[in-house]
Amino acid sequence: MSELRTELRTELRLVIFDVDGTLIDSQAHILAAMDAAFAAHDLPPPEREATLSIVGLSLPIAMARLAPDHPDSQPGLVAAYKDAFGQMRRSPDGAALSPLFPGARAALATLAAQDHTLLAIATGKSRRGMDHILDLHDLRGLFHSVQTADDHPSKPHPSMVAACLRDTGTLAARAVILGDTTYDIDMGRAAGIHALGVAWGYHPADRLIASGAGAILHSFDALPVTLDRICPLS
Known part of the structure; x- marks a missing residue:
């Protein structure tokens, strides 16, 4: 058998x-959520190319690459990104942010x-x-x-x-x-x-x-x- x-x-x-x-x-969704996460920690947002370069990595590793000089802020950036991403997803225009x-x-x-x-x-x-x-x-x-x-x-x-x-x-x-x-x-x-x-x-x-x-x-x-x-x- x-x-x-x-x-x-x-x-x-x-x-x-x-x-x-x-x-x-999901490019627009990711960029907007990343900008919001960094703004929440009073940090300048990463360049667009830098943000797109980490798409596919888990968030802790992504934030470590995007904010290497702010290790203490990285866990908060992960949480802020998740929060911003979720809020945008639930917005009236959420479906338009991640089309096939x-x-x-x-x-x-x-x-x-x-x-x-x-x-x-x-x-x-x-x-x-x-x-x-x-x-x-x-x-x-x-x-x-x-x-x-x-x-x-x-x-x-x-x-x-x-x-x-x-x-x-x-x-x-x-x-x-x-x-x-x-x-x-x-x-x-x-x-x-x-x-x-x-x-x-x-x-x-x-x-x-x-x-x-x-x-x-x-x-x-x-x-x-x-x-x-x-x-x-x-």
């Missing part, structure tokens, strides 16, 4: 998605309809923030594993990918991560899975390639055929 289960697992393909900058265009990127919903639906393709999430968001996104965009039921920063070390540690593989019973050789930052690519490579980058996120394509991305997508329309090339369905 165990041999049968192992054989079935080799037929599965797992596609793991990053969220911010990959599925969700064009083509994301159609690509998810296409892959979810494939018998041997499973979907998962590996995000630096909190569980509460991820639950909000799932409800906001009616994505519940699509993902067989949802891993958040609440339960794992920050990317690029491979813990989230390892949990996705365990939850789905998928072999590492049959798994792919799609992300927009080097943290995603490095996490995938550390876990021994395939990695794809996207051109519309927070880190430029040349950095993703240098980190080991097998290809760079310029639209979600290219995802199914690219997956079939690097991790074909058996």
